Each structure stands twice: as structure tokens, then as C-alpha cells.
Amino acid sequence: MTAITRERPAAPARGLLRPWNLVRSRADEPAWVLPALVGVLGLAAALFIWNLTVSGYANTYYSAAALAGSQSWSAFFFGSIDSANFITVDKPPIGIMVMALSVRLFGLSSWSVLLPQALAGVATVGLLFAVVRRSFGHVAGLLAALFMALTPAAVLIFRFNNPDAVLTLLLVASAWALLRSLEHGSFRWVAVSGALVGLAFLTKYLQAYLVLPGYALVYGFSASTTLRRRIVGLGAALASVLLASGWWVAIVELIPAASRPFIGGSATGSPLDLIFGYDGLGRIFGGGGGPGGGGNGGGFGGEVGLFRLFNSQFYGEAAWLIPLAIIGLVTGLWLRRWSLRTDRGLAGYLLWGMWFVTHAVIFSYMSGVIHSYYMVAMAPAIAALAAAGLVDLWRLRAGRFWIGGLAVGAATLGTAWFGATLLERTPSFAPSLGVAAIALAGVAVGVLVVASLPALRDRLARLALLAAGLGVAAALLAPASFAVATTGTAYGGGDPHPGPVASGQVGGGAGFRGTTGGLGGFAGGGPGGFGGPGGETSTALVDYLVANRGSATWIVAADSANQAGSIELASGLPVMAMGGFTGSDPTPTLAQLQAYVASGQLRYVLVGGGGGPGGFGGTSSGTAGVSAVNSWVASACHVVDYAGTGSSNLYDCAGAAA
Numbered sequence: 001m002t003a004i005t006r007e008r009p010a011a012p013a014r015g016l017l018r019p020w021n022l023v024r025s026r027a028d029e030p031a032w033v034l035p036a037l038v039g040v041l042g043l044a045a046a047l048f049i050w051n052l053t054v055s056g057y058a059n060t061y062y063s064a065a066a067l068a069g070s071q072s073w074s075a076f077f078f079g080s081i082d083s084a085n086f087i088t089v090d091k092p093p094i095g096i097m098v099m100a101l102s103v104r105l106f107g108l109s110s111w112s113v114l115l116p117q118a119l120a121g122v123a124t125v126g127l128l129f130a131v132v133r134r135s136f137g138h139v140a141g142l143l144a145a146l147f148m149a150l151t152p153a154a155v156l157i158f159r160f161n162n163p164d165a166v167l168t169l170l171l172v173a174s175a176w177a178l179l180r181s182l183e184h185g186s187f188r189w190v191a192v193s194g195a196l197v198g199l200a201f202l203t204k205y206l207q208a209y210l211v212l213p214g215y216a217l218v219y220g221f222s223a224s225t226t227l228r229r230r231i232v233g234l235g236a237a238l239a240s241v242l243l244a245s246g247w248w249v250a251i252v253e254l255i256p257a258a259s260r261p262f263i264g265g266s267a268t269g270s271p272l273d274l275i276f277g278y279d280g281l282g283r284i285f286g287g288g289g290g291p292g293g294g295g296n297g298g299g300f301g302g303e304v305g306l307f308r309l310f311n312s313q314f315y316g317e318a319a320w321l322i323p324l325a326i327i328g329l330v331t332g333l334w335l336r337r338w339s340l341r342t343d344r345g346l347a348g349y350l351l352w353g354m355w356f357v358t359h360a361v362i363f364s365y366m367s368g369v370i371h372s373y374y375m376v377a378m379a380p381a382i383a384a385l386a387a388a389g390l391v392d393l394w395r396l397r398a399g400r401f402w403i404g405g406l407a408v409g410a411a412t413l414g415t416a417w418f419g420a421t422l423l424e425r426t427p428s429f430a431p432s433l434g435v436a437a438i439a440l441a442g443v444a445v446g447v448l449v450v451a452s453l454p455a456l457r458d459r460l461a462r463l464a465l466l467a468a469g470l471g472v473a474a475a476l477l478a479p480a481s482f483a484v485a486t487t488g489t490a491y492g493g494g495d496p497h498p499g500p501v502a503s504g505q506v507g508g509g510a511g512f513r514g515t516t517g518g519l520g521g522f523a524g525g526g527p528g529g530f531g532g533p534g535g536e537t538s539t540a541l542v543d544y545l546v547a548n549r550g551s552a553t554w555i556v557a558a559d560s561a562n563q564a565g566s567i568e569l570a571s572g573l574p575v576m577a578m579g580g581f582t583g584s585d586p587t588p589t590l591a592q593l594q595a596y597v598a599s600g601q602l603r604y605v606l607v608g609g610g611g612g613p614g615g616f617g618g619t620s621s622g623t624a625g626v627s628a629v630n631s632w633v634a635s636a637c638h639v640v641d642y643a644g645t646g647s648s649n650l651y652d653c654a655g656a657a658a
């Protein structure tokens with residue numbers, strides 16, 4: 001058996017934690033590490049920030065909430081869509097808070113809404129370097145950071161304003177704290193890790209908890225302390241997770257429903273209902289959240305099954321390096337099968353391996369609503385395992401197993417070939433790139449074969465290293481092409497996909513890239529129509545509503561949050577989002593709407609002209625309630641021809657009889 005030599009970077013200095021300490025060069029590292037890291041971070045910044053405003057306000061649903069949070073601290077706390085606190089988004093507020101602070105500081109613009117996600121992406125890449133370096137050394141750390149930066153799902157989400165960007169950053173930060181806690185079985189650092197997972201929970205609820213099985217295994221097995229202290233540490237981590245996850249939920253539950261906004265996406269206005277229903281177990285089991293709830297990916301994820309992550313909806317996100325990550329995981333665990341329990345490398349493989357397997361199983365078999373961009377939270381594990389596996393294979397070359405160099409060549413050639421097969425799904429996009437990748441990887445393998453001969457291995461060591469680098473570059477050509485294509489595309493709506501349009505991609509295509517007529521923009525047509533990644537709406541409609549607002553709290557009530565969001569962003573004033581995101585939340589009831597009209601808080605109602613896609617949120621009673629509201633508006637209110645076209649879907653309900 002050949003011993004695996006491992007880089008043992010010096011532990012960071014104790015004392016006040018500074019972000020720079022996470023990525024700075026260490027005394028035992030080569031001088032080129034820091035410039036290389038700066039280069040990778042620069043690449044990430046370019047991919048995430050360049051041409052950032054091409055998507056306008058991107059997902060207007062969350063952009064409107066960011067505006068509301070910048071105008072009202074109460075809306076900031078609840079994550080409300082409007083500053084008058086009628087209804088919240090269907091997610092907890094941490095992701096909204098980050099954007100709201102940016103809008104409050106810099107004013108409302110596409111840039112101020114999207115920049116926090118881009119900066120979160122750069123921070124994620126840097127943190128991933130620090131986390132992987134702690135287990136596998138600086139070379140693996142740099143490779144993992146590079147792989148993460150070039151993952152199409154990362155380029156998409158770190159240029160978009162869905163909460164997944166902040167979720168991913170918090171989870172990678174929690175992994176760093178967890179690995180630090182292993183050194184001495186630190187209760188403090190394992191509690192910090194748990195608290196960060198809790199904050200991730202308050203960004204996207206139960207998805208944050210997918211890392212917890214791996215965390216429990218790693219700390220319980222690998223922490224450098226006694227079994228008793230490990231058990232106590234796990235208890236401290238659990239308490240930290242629950243406290244950090246539950247404080248906001250507890251406060252909201254304790255506030256009377258009449259004194260707070262309706263919790264969007266729930267059936268009862270309760271965050272607990274949302275956690276265990278639509279945004280929790282409902283995502284896994286479909287239907288109402290219980291086992292057997294049925295569903296088929298909500299129409300977004302394709303058929304459930306073992307190979308879902310490679311289907312036409314998912315493959316462009318992060319599938320490119322999954323085979324290499326699996327090779328890395330198997331290789332790493334085999335090479336460390338006799339390692340000490342506290343070995344850093346073994347802990348790293350357990351951490352990222354469990355992260356990868358848990359996400360892969362859940363994403364492959366969940367029957368509720370799933371979007372392919374969820375893969376961004378799985379991308380750090382894919383990048384870490386692929387990088388660590390390559391480095392471990394290369395280290396074998398230094399021992400009597402000279403075949404290690406050939407294994408690196410074979411792995412990169414296989415990855416290049418796999419990427420080429422995925423590129424064939426978009427034949428009009430870069431048609432020769434896959435062939436070029438295979439050819440370059442083949443050259444790298446040929447050089448490695450020669451350089452690995454026992455008689456030439458020492459003399460051609462530098463050439464072999466260059467060949468290995470060429471193989472890695474070839475393996476990255478396919479995902480990098482999708483990543484670069486993503487930076488030049490405008491995205492909007494709730495189900496964006498990176499890269500070029502893929503044939504057979506359900507819900508993909510131009511509509512989700514912000515052009516009118518697609519679900520991503522929810523274009524409605526007519527004077528009240530709206531759509532596009534910037535959330536554009538009729539100027540005549542907005543001008544009329546602003547000019548005739550009077551003393552009303554909301555300038556108009558729209559029949560979904562997507563329509564309301566575009567009007568709110570255009571006017572800067574509160575808009576009532578009836579029915580929440582999908583238009584099917586059970587609020588307002590007909591009696592509530594009539595009371596708002598009677599009190600003068602609401603005058604205008606916009607019926608039709610967009611609406612949510614429906615069918616994957618809310619309840620049947622909520623949908624019936626919206627229908628009752630629309631029927632009353634059509635019968636009791638009168639049409640306003642604000643644009644002089646002779647037709648309109650705007651109704652004036654002033655003085656309407658209940």
C-alpha cells in the first residue's frame with residue numbers, strides 16, 4: 001500500500017477572525033498560490049458581475065420585495081412583497097434582507113438588486129478554496145474554486161435574485177466552520193456551523209437541512225476529541241441550528257395574524273404551514289406534503305429517477321463534472337481506508353461525499369416542485385470532490401504507482417468526452433467545441449503516457465504537470481462554454497436555465513430568458529400587460545394609478561404577485577398581490593377585499609392580464625376565493641379606459657356595494 005502524502009497547511013492564527021485570513025497565503029505554500037487565487041476570484045467576479053444588468057430586475061417577485069424592504073423596516077423583517085405588508089414572499093426573509101439593504105443604500109436599480117448575489121458568488125468561490133484547502137491542500141482548493149466559478153448553475157444564480165445565492169454562501173461558510181471545529185472538537189465552531197445552517201434555513205427553509213446528515217457524521221466520527229465530547233458537541237450544534245432557524249418563525253407565529261402580513265405560499269397564513277407544506281415536505285412528496293402526495297416535479301424537473309440530474313432540464317446546470325466527482329469520492333475513500341479517524345482528508349471526503357449523495361438522492365426523487373437551478377447548492381460538493389480526486393490521483397504518481405498520472409489523464413479525457421456528449425444536445429451551439437475538448441484531452445493523455453514511463457518520469461515531471469493542466473482545461477471547455485453563454489443572456493421569471501436553449505427543455509428557452517410571451521416574464525398583453533426580465537409594465541397604467549392614488553394604501557390590487565411586482569417596481573408604491581405568487585393563496589377573501597375598498601385603503605383592482613402559472617402552490621379554496629373576488633369586481637366595479645383603447649382590465653371599485 002502506498003501512503004498518501006497530504007499537505008498540512010498551518011492552522012490560521014487564533015484571535016479575531018478576519019475574512020482575509022480565510023484565503024491568504026500561508027508560510028508553507030508556494031508564492032504562486034495567492035496570485036492564482038486572485039486570478040480565480042477575478043474570473044468569478046467577471047462571470048458574475050459583467051453585463052449584470054442585462055436581466056433587468058430578473059425575478060420581479062423578489063425584486064419587489066427588496067424594494068418594499070428598503071421602504072419599510074416591517075416589510076424588511078417579514079419579507080413582504082409590498083411596503084404596506086399585505087403578503088410576504090413564499091420564502092423566509094434573509095435573502096430579501098440582503099437585497100433590501102442594497103436598495104436602501106444605493107437606491108432602486110437592477111444593479112442594486114442583483115449585485116448582492118454576484119458578491120455572494122465571489123465570496124462562495126473564495127470560501128470554497130479555504131474549505132477544500134483545509135482538507136486537501138492548496139492545489140485542490142484552487143481547482144475546486146475554479147470548478148465552482150465555471151459551473152453554469154453558479155453563473156446563473158449568482159447573476160440572479162433568487163435566494164439560492166445567499167443559501168449557497170451560508171452553507172459553504174458553515175462547512176468551513178465545521179471543519180475548523182474538528183481540530184480540537186471545538187464546541188464554539190460547531191455551534192457557529194449550526195448557526196450558519198440556521199441562517200440558511202431562514203433563506204430557503206428545509207433545503208438548508210440537506211447538509212445536516214453529513215455534518216453529524218463528520219463531527220461525530222472525525223472530531224479530534226473523546227466520544228463523550230463529540231456527543232455533547234452534536235447536541236450543541238443541534239441547539240444552535242434550532243435557535244438560529246426558529247427565532248424568526250417563533251416571532252411571526254406569536255404575532256396575531258391580523259397584525260402581520262399573510263405568509264405567502266401557505267394555506268393558513270402561518271410559516272409553519274409553509275415549512276411543512278408547500279416549501280417543505282410538499283417539495284419532496286408533492287401534493288400537500290405527505291408521503292404519496294404525488295406529482296411529477298411540478299412540471300419543471302422531468303421524470304423522477306436515478307438519472308434525473310442528467311435529463312434535459314437539469315444537465316446544463318452542473319452535470320458536467322458529476323462523473324469526475326464520483327470518481328474522486330470513490331478514489332479518496334479507498335486511498336484513506338486505513339487512515340486515522342481524525343485525518344483531515346478523510347473528513348473532507350465524508351463531508352463533501354454526504355453533501356453530494358444527500359442532494360443527489362433528494363433532487364432525483366422528490367415529487368413536488370423542483371427547479372433545476374437548485375443544483376447550485378450541490379455544486380460546491382461536486383467541485384470539491386472532483387478537485388480532491390484529481391489531486392489524490394496525481395499524488396499516486398510520486399509513489400511506485402506511476403499509473404497515477406495516467407489515471408488523471410483518463411479521468412480528464414472521460415470528462416471531456418462526457419461534456420462533448422452533453423453539448424450534442426444543443427447542436428447549433430459551439431458545434432466543434434466538444435471535438436476540440438476531446439482532442440486536447442487526448443493530447444494530454446498521450447504526453448502523460450510518455451512522461452509516466454519509469455525511465456522518463458523524473459526527467460519529464462514538469463511536462464507531465466503541464467499535460468495534466470491541459471487535460472483539466474479540456475475537461476472544463478464544455479461547462480465553461482455554457483457559463484460564458486449565460487453571462488450574455490437576459491433572464492426573468494421563476495425557472496431560468498443557464499447556457500443556450502436546449503431542445504426538449506421543459507420550461508426553458510427564450511421565454512425564461514426574458515422575452516415577452518414566455519412564462520418567465522408572465523406577459524399578459526393588452527394595456528395591463530407586463531413582462532420581460534426588467535419587470536416592465538404599461539407606462540399608461542402606472543401613470544394613471546399614481547395620478548389617481550388619492551389616500552389609498554395600495555395603488556391597485558393585482559391578481560398575482562408577479563403582476564403586482566412589475567407595477568410596484570415601475571411606480572415605487574405598494575401594490576396588493578392578491579393570491580400571492582401563483583394567484584391561488586387564500587387571501588384576500590371577498591369580505592376582506594370589500595372591507596379594504598369600503599375603508600378607502602384600496603380603489604383599483606386589476607383582473608387578468610397575467611397572473612401566475614397556478615397549479616403548484618396555494619389551495620383549491622384559495623383559487624376559489626380568487627375567482628369569487630374577480631367575479632365581484634367584474635360585477636360591482638366599473639372598467640377604467642385609462643389608455644384610450646376602448647378596452648381594459650382595470651376596475652375602479654370606489655363606492656362599490658358589498
